[in-house]
Amino acid sequence: MDAEFEQKTIKPSILYYGTPVILLTTLNEDGTTNISPLSSSWALGDCLVLGLGLGGKAIENLRNHPECVVNVPSPELWENVELLASLTGKNPVPEYKLKNKFRHEKDKFGASGLTKQISEDVKPHRILECPLQIESVVKHIRVPEHNQSFAVVEVEAIKVHAHKSVIIDDNHIDANKWSPLIYNFRHYFGLGKELGKTFRA
DSSP: OOGHHHHHHHHSSOOEEEEEEEEEEEOOTTSSSEEEEOEEEEEEEEEEEEEEEETTTHHHHHSSSSSSEEEEOOOHHHHHHHHHHHHHSSSSOOOOOOTOOOOOOOHHHHHHTTOEEEEESSSSEEEEEEEEEEEEEEEEEEOOEEETEEEEEEEEEEEEOOOGGGSSSSBBTTTTOOOOOOEEETTTOOSOOOOOTTTTO
C-alpha cells in the first residue's frame, strides 16, 4: 500500500469533519432574540435539519415558540462566532456547561458585535452581517432513542434573504462569491478555490 493510503483505527472525541457554521436565532420568553452557534445542519429542498443539545437555550426556545432564523455567516465573521462560543442563554447555567467554562449572557448581539435585523415572517431577529438569512418554522422535534443528549429539529424555510453581493441573478447564489464559514474539527475555515461543478449547476 502506498504510504499516503496507510491507515490506522482511531477514536476521535468529536466528528466535526467540516460543516458550515450557522447562527440560529430563536425567541426568548421575554420577546428578545437568542443566538446559538451550531455546526450540525443539512438541507434538502426547503427542509433544514438541525442538531441541538438538549441543555441549551435554543431547544427550549423552539419548544416554546416554533420559529427561528438560520443565519449563515461568511468566513470573515469567525471571530464574532467565537465570541458566542462560550456563552449560553440559560440562567442558571447548567452544571455541565459550567464545567466547560460557559457563562450566561442575555445580550448575545452586544457580546458578539453583531447587528439585529427585524424578520419579515417570524418573530426572532435576523443577523444583518450574515450573507444568508433563512426564516424558518419548526415542523418536528425528535430526541434519538440511542442518544438523549441532543434533538434532531426539522424546520421549513419560508423566506430566504441574501446579501446582494452574493446573488448572481434574481434567485441564485453566485458560488464564486459566496463562501460559508466551515467548522473543521473545532477550527474555522473558509472554502478554497473551485474544483468543478455538478451537472445540475
